[in-house]
Structures are given as C-alpha cells and as structure tokens.
Amino acid sequence: MTIEEFQNKFGIIGKSKEIKDLISIIMQVAQSDISVLITGESGVGKEVFARAIHGASKRTEKELVSVNCGAIPESLLESELFGHKKGSFTGAIDDRKGYFEIANGGTLFLDEIAEMPLTTQVKLLRVLETQEFMKIGSETVTKVDVRIIAATNKDLQKEVDAKRFRHDLYFRLKAVTITIPPLRNRKADIIELANYFLTNFSKNNKTKIFRLTKDAEEILINYYWPGNIRELKNVVETAAALSQTDILDANSFLPLLSIAEQNDENRNLPVFVNKSAEQVDREIIYRALIEIKKDLMELKSLALQNQNDFSKNDSQNNLTEVVPIHNLEKEAIINALNFTKNNKRKAASLLGISERTLYRKINEYGIK
Structure with missing residues (x-):
C-alpha cells in the first residue's frame, strides 16, 4: 500500500512532507503490538492517527475503544478502565466491564493521558507489563490482550520532572513516539x-x-x-x-x-521558527494589517458616534485627541500596498474596497 492509498483509506488529509513522514512511520509500526505515544497540540488530529494505526494493524477486526482520561472524574476513572463487581462501592448495583475488558483483542486509545491520576497510573503500568488486572471489589485476576495507544498535548517529560507523571510509565508508553506538528x-x-x-x-x-x-x-x-x-x-x-x-x-x-x-x-517572547526572515516579516506585516483594518472599522464607528454627539450638544469640543480617520485610512492603504508588493487588486481585496476606490484614495492621499 502506498502512502497516498493509506491516506485515502483512513481519511488523513495533507500533502506536506511532515504528514508523509508520519504516515511512513505509522505504516511501519502498525502491524506490531508495540505501544505508541502520540503527542501534539490540541486539535491536530491525534485520534485520526490513532484510528489509522488500529485500522492498519492485525487487530483491525476487533474494537478500538477511545477513552478521554481528562473527561472522566478521578473517582470514576479506575472503575471505567478496569470495571467493578456488584456492591464494591456505593452505586455499584451490577457487575461492570471496564474499557480494558471491552477492548480485549483490540486497541485502547487513552487520550489526554497526562490527566490520569498517579494512583491510576500505577495500575495502568501493571496492565502494560503483565496484561492482567483486578476489577474493583474482585479477588480474581482478569487477563486481557490489549494494545495501548496514548495521546497528550502536554510535554510528558516536563510532567515527569514535576512529579505529576510516573517516569516508568512514561518510558513504557514512549516505545514509539509520533509528534504531529501544528497546522x-x-x-x-x-x-x-x-x-x-x-x-x-x-x-x-x-x-x-x-x-x-x-x-x-x-x-x-x-x-x-x-x-x-x-x-x-x-x-x-x-x-x-x-x-x-x-x-x-x-x-x-x-x-x-x-x-x-x-x-x-x-508575542514578545523569542521563538525559534523554521522560516526565513522574509517569511516571518511577511506574516507579521499581514497580521498587523488585519489588526489595523479591524481597529479602523471600530474607530470609524466611534468617530461617527462622537460626531453625532457633538452635533446634538452643539458645543465646541476639543478634537485634538481624536486621530483623523484619513490618517488611519492612509496608513492602512500603505500597509496593504507594501504587503502585496504594490499589487493593487490584492490590496483592494484585503482592505474590503474596490480597485477603483483604492486608486481614488491613492491619488487623494498622494501615495507613491
């Protein structure tokens, strides 16, 4: 199967080198039962890649069970993962299977793994090492065959250093680490x-x-x-x-x-980016231009409101503190022309005006 065929099969959209490299790694590790840790910012699509790993594995006929560790209250997480026996605690009115048992023979995807409490981390480590666990309230061991895929938007090494995540579990999970770059x-x-x-x-x-x-x-x-x-x-x-x-x-x-x-x-912190100085400057100018446009619209509205108030009061007001609208408009036009390298069609589009209006404004303000 080619990378493109893999993408089509599992709905992974993207043509960047970063995505192609990730898919190449996934295709290599999917067939094994090795644990996989997927890292990346929130919203990058970690679950899509987890489903692709499961779908390309020998466990694809079995279930992929997804668990958001951060969405389940700490008091319930252990019961949700490992199950419980009837009467083991208040509210346990029946025996219940946990996610590990439900995922037996398949894959368990543990999203937001960094939110898992330390006490539960100990039991998770045991399952990873022995493939067995005990339900809450049970005196017998339950054996399972489950592959673990974990995901987090946090730096787990920093969590380990801060004593919020067990180092032994971290090393057990990170057998293969896939980092999805931000968009x-x-x-x-x-x-x-x-x-x-x-x-x-x-x-x-x-x-x-x-x-x-x-x-x-x-x-x-x-x-x-x-x-x-x-x-x-x-x-x-x-x-x-x-x-x-x-x-x-x-x-x-x-x-x-x-x-x-x-x-x-x-905004004021030094950040390393894999871009040329020209690309960085272009993005900064672009963002500044949009901010100026939004500010200009707000200022126009405010100025018109003030003008109406002055007319109603029919009094002399000190206008020296108000920046003239034409100054802001001229600045926005200059920024747009600089950003688009004097492409007047693109500049007009960014400013939300017609090319004809832009030419008139250029002549009006004497912009060269």
Whole structure:
C-alpha cells in the first residue's frame, strides 16, 4: 500500500512532507503490538492517527475503544478502565466491564493521558507489563490482550520532572513516539483541508459547492491557527453556513478569526521558527494589517458616534485627541500596498474596497 492509498483509506488529509513522514512511520509500526505515544497540540488530529494505526494493524477486526482520561472524574476513572463487581462501592448495583475488558483483542486509545491520576497510573503500568488486572471489589485476576495507544498535548517529560507523571510509565508508553506538528507548521495542508471540510459540509447539508478565492486562501494560509485543524474546520463550516453565495472571499473569514488576540501572551517572547526572515516579516506585516483594518472599522464607528454627539450638544469640543480617520485610512492603504508588493487588486481585496476606490484614495492621499 502506498502512502497516498493509506491516506485515502483512513481519511488523513495533507500533502506536506511532515504528514508523509508520519504516515511512513505509522505504516511501519502498525502491524506490531508495540505501544505508541502520540503527542501534539490540541486539535491536530491525534485520534485520526490513532484510528489509522488500529485500522492498519492485525487487530483491525476487533474494537478500538477511545477513552478521554481528562473527561472522566478521578473517582470514576479506575472503575471505567478496569470495571467493578456488584456492591464494591456505593452505586455499584451490577457487575461492570471496564474499557480494558471491552477492548480485549483490540486497541485502547487513552487520550489526554497526562490527566490520569498517579494512583491510576500505577495500575495502568501493571496492565502494560503483565496484561492482567483486578476489577474493583474482585479477588480474581482478569487477563486481557490489549494494545495501548496514548495521546497528550502536554510535554510528558516536563510532567515527569514535576512529579505529576510516573517516569516508568512514561518510558513504557514512549516505545514509539509520533509528534504531529501544528497546522501553522504545515501550511501546505491548509487549503486541502479547507476544501475537504467544504466538500463535506456541502454534501452533509445538501448545499451548493463552495469555492475559495485567492485572497481567502491567503488569509487561511497566513493565520496562526491556535486551535489547529479543529479550529479550521469550525471556521470553514461557519463561513459556508453564513455565506449567501458559493464564493468565499477574505471577508467571509476575517470576522471569524481572532487575529488580534492570537498568541498575545507569547508575542514578545523569542521563538525559534523554521522560516526565513522574509517569511516571518511577511506574516507579521499581514497580521498587523488585519489588526489595523479591524481597529479602523471600530474607530470609524466611534468617530461617527462622537460626531453625532457633538452635533446634538452643539458645543465646541476639543478634537485634538481624536486621530483623523484619513490618517488611519492612509496608513492602512500603505500597509496593504507594501504587503502585496504594490499589487493593487490584492490590496483592494484585503482592505474590503474596490480597485477603483483604492486608486481614488491613492491619488487623494498622494501615495507613491
């Protein structure tokens, strides 16, 4: 099976080298029973890769059981994983199988493994080493044959150093570690994913087929995507749902992207990125341009409101503290022209105005 065939079979979208390399590793380890640890930011699609590993394994005929360790209260997690006997605690009115027993012969996917309490980690380690466990309230051992795939959006080594995660369990889980890069580090996949989500949206909702304009694609490619693929899916589907036409342009997405707030807490921290200085500068200018546009719209609204208030009061007000709108507008136009390397069609599109209006403004403000 080729990498492309594997992607089609298990619904892994992407043409970037990073994705191709990950799939190559998955295809090598899927057939074994070795434990796999999948790491990556929230929303990168860790469960999709877990399902692909199970689907390509010799356990594919058996069940893949997914458990979100962070979503189950600590007091219930042990019972959910290992099961319990009737009367073993208040509320245990019947015998119950745990996820390990349900997944017997198949695969158990433990998402958000870093949220698992230390006491439960001890019992998980025992199962990994012996393939047996005891239900709560039971005096007999239950044997199982389960493959473990774990996932986390945290740095488990740091969790180990902070004594929040057992080092022996960490080393047992990380036999094979797959790290899924964030969407912003594999920009080649963004438009393919966006079109995939649009196609599914049209099919599921029986609507027209949507098409992305070039300026919309540029917006999506240059956005930071802190929520990764999950955020991209939500943004694309929302834009499609709100659109009155089958064409999605930059203005379809700008109100849906929290660019002004993105990465604020780390904005002034030094960060290593695998990009040229020109690429970094381009992204910074692009984000700044969008922020200026949003601020300009807010300032226009505020200025008009103040102007109405001044007219009502019919009084002299000190306007020296108000920045003239034309200054902000001129600055936005200059930034747009610089960013698009003087491509007036693209600049007009980014600013949300017609080319004719842009030419008029350039002449009006004497922009060279």
